[in-house]
Amino acid sequence: MIHSTIGRRAALALGAATLILPRPGRAQGEAVRIGAILSASGGLAAFVPPIRAGIALALEEINAAGGVLNGRRLQLVEADDQTNPQVGVTVATRLVQADNVAAIIGPMASGITIAVANAVTIPAGVPIISPSATAPAISALQDNDTVFRTAVPDGLQGQVLGRVTRERGIERVAVMAINNDYGRGLSAAFAEAFRGHGGTVTATQNFEENRPSYRAELQTLAGRGSPQALMLVGYPASGGNTILRNSIENGFFNRFVLTDGMRDQSVVEAVGARALQGSFGTAPGTAAAPEQRRKYEEAFRRANPNLDPGAAFVAQAYDAAYVIALAIQRAGAPDRAAIRGALREVANAPGEVVGPGEFARARDLLAQGQAVNYEGASGPIEFNQQGDAQGRIEVWEVQDGRITVVANLAE
């Protein structure tokens, strides 16, 4: 027994060592690895298929245009964080140490992004660009300039949603928010703006994910201060759909104010178009120049006829892949620190404007020593001091069973 235990331990240690040790250096011409941490299972899973397709489209375009750095291909290494911060940290460690990725796209959720950044990518100096983490707290990370996002922070989303809700004649809302960074941050930003425009938040509850029923919570919220609508911050598969059903079936609420987390067509399919008629919400919108947006949408539809290029965070993910590729090209090597330094140079003005599908032109410009300024599918992608992209917030409604964008606001 003793022998076999020691043997097993030794084997485990050996296995762990091979995981941790970086692999030997690669020859010139070998593919450059880009990591992606997506929530392919768990609460956010419904968002992933189009986002993955967006990233894949960007990489295919870049590889078809001859790749980066004298013909090296970009290779995507995808990991699933199961919408769970602990798993996120584990897979990020693997991407950084075993797969030796140059940069990471993701994670998707704010809480996971913060966990991954603090535990893995900030210490390792790996640049990460989240297409969808929107919590205000991310701007405040002491990140040594490694954490970027193409998503617009929720401070702006809450501000717009608070005003739009008031403008639609709603004076009293009950707030129900998922108990994490995203839910607490966004609901607080909303409440502040809503009160600022003369509205009243009758009650606020933070709910726990994955409960089979939310009737008790909803009953408590509906019973106090006669709210006219429920403002819900959540994800469809980990409670959001259940909350909507429980509300409608029991007559607690019939009007909903929603956010980007619930902006998915599957929500309408699950709850029913009639019940959601008149509900509305916000999400990071497109601030893109129409011609850049069109190039992206056409290419996306050609590659994925069954997926929606306008689905939440897809254009942001596409843009994240593009700026990483441009930064690698600008840096001249898949070196993590150099990529970090080059991200703003290729994304921000000044420089020759390049857009979706123009990687070859951008590479030629960089080769001639010119500056480029990527204007993406989701917006102009100008990273500020905190690494946040400046953008717009869209207002969407459920009209005849489809999620329809009705406005695109800058403030």
Place this chain on the structure above:
Amino acid sequence: MLELLNFYLIPGLVLGAIYALAAAGVSLVYGVMRFANFMHGDMMTWGAYAALVAVLALGISPWVALPFAVAATIPVAWAADAAFFGRLRRAAPAVLLISSFGAALMIRAVVYFVFGPTPQNYGQGLVPPLLFGEVRIQQRHLFILAGAALAALALHLLLARTRAGRAMRAMADDPDLARVTGVPVAGVIRLTWAVAAALAAIAGTFLAIDTELTPMLGFNVLLAAFAAAILGGIGRPWGAALGGLLLGLAEELSSYPFLAGEPLLQPAYKTAVAFAVLVLVLIFRPQGLFRGMG
């Protein structure tokens, strides 16, 4: 008072009934084979998706699809036993626990692969509740309570009145004595898996009817099922069922505004209630409500 009944007691009972079914299955497997079966939650998921297949293919209601769910889940349990647990019968409980966790992940991966991560439902749409005077209850909740009661009764009759049930109880009390007195061990184990899988499939389909289908459906209630099983005395299916009911009620009632309009406990911390109850029971009655096995 009506509020308490309509929005706290009835949901608590429904949730408790689902926990009870799940916990009875966990407890049964523990009793006969003596390991904590982490595959149980994903067997629930499997059953619920099997019912979905029947609903979509035959256009029937999910209640009628229950036999399909059961029939599809039993072979999975047998296959897992033949492939993994049977070979590890004499291994330490921790080894069996971890291998059941592995089997759970395999089942979940298949569900993800076939059905994808997007939530689905049985297409029943939204139904307003039935009204009995001031008491409001969803029709599906009546069915779930009745179905759980029927399943519990069937389990009781099986364990108490049949030869096979006596053999299962004998295995639970003393496996070696059962073996030497001629209890057909392999047959009892197969039957135990079949009963546990049937309970899991029913619980999973009920849960999916009340909420929606996601690949994490069963796993999300697995911890509550274990808490219920321990609360009732692990290895005692009846105790587990009672434990499930108690936990469901405790979770829902904990957020009732007993005092001046504020919820007793913020609902975000409901799940903790189940475990607080569990810890209290273990402190004051370590063997569980019914005398469980070590």
